[in-house]
Structures are given as structure tokens and as C-alpha cells.
Amino acid sequence: MSSPTTSWRAGDHEAAAPVIILGLGQMGLVCAGMLTAEAPASPGGSDVLMWGHNPEEVRALAHTRHSPRLPEFKLPAGVGVTADDAAVASARIVVVAVPVQFMREAIGRLAHRFHPEALFVSVSKGIENGTLLRPTQIIADALTKAGRSPDLPAPGLAVLSGPTIAAELARCLPAAMIAASEEAELARRVQSRFRNAYVRVYTHADVTGVELAGAVKNVIAIAAGVCDGLKAGHNAKSALLARGLAEIVRLGEAMGASRETFFGVAGVGDLATSCFSPEGRNRSCGEALGRGAKLADYLARTPSVVEGVATTKSVVELSRRHGVDMPIVQAVHGVLFEGIDPVRAIGRLMARDVGGERVG
Amino acid sequence: MSSPTTSWRAGDHEAAAPVIILGLGQMGLVCAGMLTAEAPASPGGSDVLMWGHNPEEVRALAHTRHSPRLPEFKLPAGVGVTADDAAVASARIVVVAVPVQFMREAIGRLAHRFHPEALFVSVSKGIENGTLLRPTQIIADALTKAGRSPDLPAPGLAVLSGPTIAAELARCLPAAMIAASEEAELARRVQSRFRNAYVRVYTHADVTGVELAGAVKNVIAIAAGVCDGLKAGHNAKSALLARGLAEIVRLGEAMGASRETFFGVAGVGDLATSCFSPEGRNRSCGEALGRGAKLADYLARTPSVVEGVATTKSVVELSRRHGVDMPIVQAVHGVLFEGIDPVRAIGRLMARDVGGERVG
Numbered sequence: 001m002s003s004p005t006t007s008w009r010a011g012d013h014e015a016a017a018p019v020i021i022l023g024l025g026q027m028g029l030v031c032a033g034m035l036t037a038e039a040p041a042s043p044g045g046s047d048v049l050m051w052g053h054n055p056e057e058v059r060a061l062a063h064t065r066h067s068p069r070l071p072e073f074k075l076p077a078g079v080g081v082t083a084d085d086a087a088v089a090s091a092r093i094v095v096v097a098v099p100v101q102f103m104r105e106a107i108g109r110l111a112h113r114f115h116p117e118a119l120f121v122s123v124s125k126g127i128e129n130g131t132l133l134r135p136t137q138i139i140a141d142a143l144t145k146a147g148r149s150p151d152l153p154a155p156g157l158a159v160l161s162g163p164t165i166a167a168e169l170a171r172c173l174p175a176a177m178i179a180a181s182e183e184a185e186l187a188r189r190v191q192s193r194f195r196n197a198y199v200r201v202y203t204h205a206d207v208t209g210v211e212l213a214g215a216v217k218n219v220i221a222i223a224a225g226v227c228d229g230l231k232a233g234h235n236a237k238s239a240l241l242a243r244g245l246a247e248i249v250r251l252g253e254a255m256g257a258s259r260e261t262f263f264g265v266a267g268v269g270d271l272a273t274s275c276f277s278p279e280g281r282n283r284s285c286g287e288a289l290g291r292g293a294k295l296a297d298y299l300a301r302t303p304s305v306v307e308g309v310a311t312t313k314s315v316v317e318l319s320r321r322h323g324v325d326m327p328i329v330q331a332v333h334g335v336l337f338e339g340i341d342p343v344r345a346i347g348r349l350m351a352r353d354v355g356g357e358r359v360g
Numbered sequence: 361m362s363s364p365t366t367s368w369r370a371g372d373h374e375a376a377a378p379v380i381i382l383g384l385g386q387m388g389l390v391c392a393g394m395l396t397a398e399a400p401a402s403p404g405g406s407d408v409l410m411w412g413h414n415p416e417e418v419r420a421l422a423h424t425r426h427s428p429r430l431p432e433f434k435l436p437a438g439v440g441v442t443a444d445d446a447a448v449a450s451a452r453i454v455v456v457a458v459p460v461q462f463m464r465e466a467i468g469r470l471a472h473r474f475h476p477e478a479l480f481v482s483v484s485k486g487i488e489n490g491t492l493l494r495p496t497q498i499i500a501d502a503l504t505k506a507g508r509s510p511d512l513p514a515p516g517l518a519v520l521s522g523p524t525i526a527a528e529l530a531r532c533l534p535a536a537m538i539a540a541s542e543e544a545e546l547a548r549r550v551q552s553r554f555r556n557a558y559v560r561v562y563t564h565a566d567v568t569g570v571e572l573a574g575a576v577k578n579v580i581a582i583a584a585g586v587c588d589g590l591k592a593g594h595n596a597k598s599a600l601l602a603r604g605l606a607e608i609v610r611l612g613e614a615m616g617a618s619r620e621t622f623f624g625v626a627g628v629g630d631l632a633t634s635c636f637s638p639e640g641r642n643r644s645c646g647e648a649l650g651r652g653a654k655l656a657d658y659l660a661r662t663p664s665v666v667e668g669v670a671t672t673k674s675v676v677e678l679s680r681r682h683g684v685d686m687p688i689v690q691a692v693h694g695v696l697f698e699g700i701d702p703v704r705a706i707g708r709l710m711a712r713d714v715g716g717e718r719v720g
Contacts, residue, residue, distance in 0.1 A: 242629030
């Protein structure tokens, strides 16, 4: 049993351990806000630094404390911003907020700089093209390929996910998140570090399920946006949400995830906010396509990465590899990459054989 | 094996069998629209009659073809409207669109008039106060109590449910529904009768699950509306949706329903549209309360029944009876009937112990 003083020191130590956030995108920014906000039980103001690969963007953010990627957000005063690779060395927690298709490059570049006991927390959602790896798998693989010493312990890996449209977190609106790790202690560390007055964090053990749910929901959200672009209404979009959830469950179970995960906050919760929030990036992309925009034009004029676009390719591959039927994902692929008209793609979904309902 | 001619006659017979709709509310009206719309495979224009207990309302609807309950809807030319109890006698399908707390009275009054082989299709969502019965159970119980002859076969019972905000169905926007019956043949009859160019109908066997999902989602939608009234955002509402779904699953499993049902169109699909559609009656009621309205004032100025209000009482009773923890439903009960401030009720939900996530 520890004395009160020892407990207090342990908690204080964890709260003050330096954190580095890799990536200056929306999720990186709101993580900086979450990590420096007043926690329910302890004072805020931990040692948080953001790292970006683009020196100009780093300078602009450090100077203005604002980013064009999330205009309403103001970077808290205590948060530093750097482009210096050496700055990652002291961080005991590395928040990986780099878009999934660029994650391997960033981790590989910094691999020799990380603290040997650093805990990596992915807050990005997607599946890597080609390798079909999930974010925590990309991190582990990139560290290994960069020659992480076999004498070191395996890197600590966790994922933080949930219904977290960044624009709402930027306004400190209440949210719930899931901290998942195969090691329960690491999930609890992420929980105690990220929870604050407006974000509630639950722990979870199913890393595969949480990461798959976060990735595939972006694809379903594109389909939901197409529904919005076609002005199909909330009934149709909600039926699509339910059928999309069934696709996520089928793929997840084929890949060894627990179906419970998909019915929780990181599953149906994240899917719901992604399909309904007007500020969701993937939904907004789908809506533009539903209204007749061309994908290349839309992406060219959007400052943020639309993760669901690249992820659609990976999920179609995964569904083939695991022999899982995913008609909505397939329809999104058709709209994005095969020149299929959104109206026809949605029409095809509606016209599929009507029969008994099947979830898994 | 039947000849093509016989098949055609059988289909034609089913399509032309007289239907009566009990109740002139939103769902009754849109059912009249659905049943007379062009079907994908067969011409529309079946024999559809609406019955209402209030002669003045019947006359107004018959004359104007419009109802103040659903202003944008125009009653199709072929649909009759009557207050004559004897008119129900020829109907082979009885669509029960009476609010749940008035269903027993309507069925009891008409019990001796129904065709002995009539199929009853409930499209209402709720749980009866006091008895805690679901709609199809109320129908069966009311028929028995009215002295339905034991020489007759048991009445055919089915439920038609799903994400169907009435205002959207009135505009013929696309939707998906679930036709559930313990007898597969009856579910298929409802499916073939209701499906049309804009509504897709799936069959299902879990009547308990479909009816419970439809009832409890109205309570969760009130909580979602409170979130909206407090301007808590889509992230918080989506987390609430996920936690609410978990409550529905726990109660449903304790009552013998299949958990699969809750993850389908009639479960999470209906929950999503009810929590997010601005036109949902239960969500709108919650939003008004979240903004500070008094329940009695709100109900007095609303032309339609807000089913979730009475249902909240029944669901709290069911949760006690089955020993199931339902904190969101309990919070809604507090707001509706115990004078608890909505901000405090939602705050309490947020402050519950944080730990591992649990779905069922």
C-alpha cells in the first residue's frame, strides 16, 4: 500500500510527463487543447509540445497560435510548437496525429529519436494503402523497419478514438472517448492523461476493433454525405447507418475483433457523429460528390485530409481478402474511383434483393 | 406448383385485399400514402380506408384531404375516411396507428367488428402504462378481454417499424422498414403489401425486439433532444446514442429479445433518425425541455402525441422489474416527472464513474 504522498507523487509524475504531438492537423490541435485543459481531479498545464514536418507551418502556428485547418481553435499558451526532430526525445507519451497514409514516413524519420520507453497513442483513423495495416500496426512496423534495437522492450501502443468531430472539441463541447490497448495499464495511462473537464475516457482492450471501427466509419460517412447531397433525408441515412454498421461488424469479426466494440462509443457512437455532424470532413466530402462535385476538385480546395478516401481503397481490399460482403463500401469505391454516378450507386443499394434482415 | 395465371391472381388478390387504418395521426396518414403508392412490381391503388373515432376530424380530413397533424401531406384520392365502426368488417389487414396509451380502448371498441381472419399490423411505438405490454400484446389482450370467440383462430399479429420520421415519408423520401411477426408468412404479407417505390421492407421474426427498440428509442430521443437544447453538440449526442443503445440491448436481452435486432434497421437505424432528425417529435420535445420549457406547456401546444413521455414511465418500471440498469432512461424520467433540471440530469450522466466500457 502506498502512502498518500507517494500516490500523489505518482499521479503528479504521470500528469507532468512530457508529451509530444506529431502532426499539426485538426486532431493534433484538439489533443493539445485536451491535454492542457483542467482535469476533473488534477490541475492542467502539463508539458505538451507539437511537432510538424513543415517549418513554415510550424512557425505560423507558433506565432499566430491559430491554424487555417481549425480556425476557431486557439492553441493554449503553454503548448510549444517545433520542427526540430530532436525535440521528441524527452517525450514519454507520443501522440500520433499524422494522417494514416503519411504515418509510416513520420515515424520512420523520427524512429531513432524517440525515448526508448515512449508510449505511442494513435489518434488517426484509417488503413494504410498497400500494407492494409491499422495505425498502431503501422507505428510498430515503421519502428522495426527503422531498426529499433531488439534489446529494447516492444513499444507501448494504444489508440484513442470515439465520436470526436474536431470542431466541437475545439469549442470544448462534451465528448466521450475510448482508450484501447492490449496492455490494460497503458489504456489506463492514456485515460488518466486525456480525461478532463469536458472529455470522458473509457478504457478498452480491443485495439483491432477500435481501429477498424474508426477507419471504416469514415467510408460509411462518405456514403452518408452522398445521401445528404441527394437530399434523401434522415430516414434513409439512418437505414444506411444501420446497414453500414452491419458491414463494419462483418469485417471486424472476420478480422478477430469483438463485435461488442462496434456497438459502443468508438463504434456506433463515432459512426453516428460522422454521419450526422455537418462539420464531419468525410460526410462533407460525400455531400459535395452527391451534389455533383468532382473528387479531385473537392480535395484540391479542402485544407484537411479526408481520411475516408484513401481508406476506401484499403477496406475494399480487406473485404476481398476476408471474403466479406460490403455493398456500401463498394458503392463508395465506385463513386470515388470508378466514375459511377452517386445517384446510380445509391439506387443500386436500394434495389438489392429485399428479404430477411441480417446483421452479422 | 402454381401456373403463372394463378400466381398473378394470388398476388393481385393480396394487393387488392381491403385495408383499414385505425387512427388519423401522422403514422396513419403516411401508411395511407405508402399503401396507395406505386409498388416496384405491381400497380398501386389498393382498397384503403382510414378510421377515426372523432367524427369532426374524420369529416375535415375527408373534405380537405389535409390534416393539421402533418400539413405537407395530401391524402391520396382513392383513400376513404370514416367514423363508422361497421366499416372495419371487410378489412383483411388492420393497420393499428392509434397512440399506444389509447390502443386498448380502440381495439376493444371495434373488437366485435373485425373480420375473423384479419391480420393486425401495429405501426405504433410504445409500452402501455400499468400493464407494461407492447403494442401487439395490447391488441391480443384487448381482443381477448372483449370476448373474441375461442373458436376463432388466434389473431394474426405483426409489427411494422423502422427509421420513419413521418414528415419524410409524407414527402416520399426513401426509407427502410422491418415487418416482424412470429409467423414468417405474415411478415412476408406485410412486406409485400407495404413495399413500394420509396419504401423497402425487410422481414424479421423478433417481435419483442422490434417493439422494444421502437418504444425505448423514443425515450433516448428525448434525452438526445435535451442535449440539443443545451447545445451540447453532435459528439455528446452520439456518445449518448451509443450508451442508449446499450441500455436498450440490456433491457431487450433480459426480456428475451435477440440482441441482433437492436443493431439493425429497427434498432440503431430508428434510434439514429429519432435522435438526429429535426422533425422527430420526441427529440423536439426534449429540445424544448433543454431550452427551459415546462413539459405540460409543451404538450399543450403540440398537436401530436409524444409517445416517449408515457413510455418513459413504463420503461422505468420494466427496468426495475428486470433488474436492468438504465441511467439515461432514469435521467429522462427525472426531467419529465421529478422536476429535475435538464442540465443537472445530463451533468449527472457525464459524472458517472469512468472505467471500462460495457455494452451488454
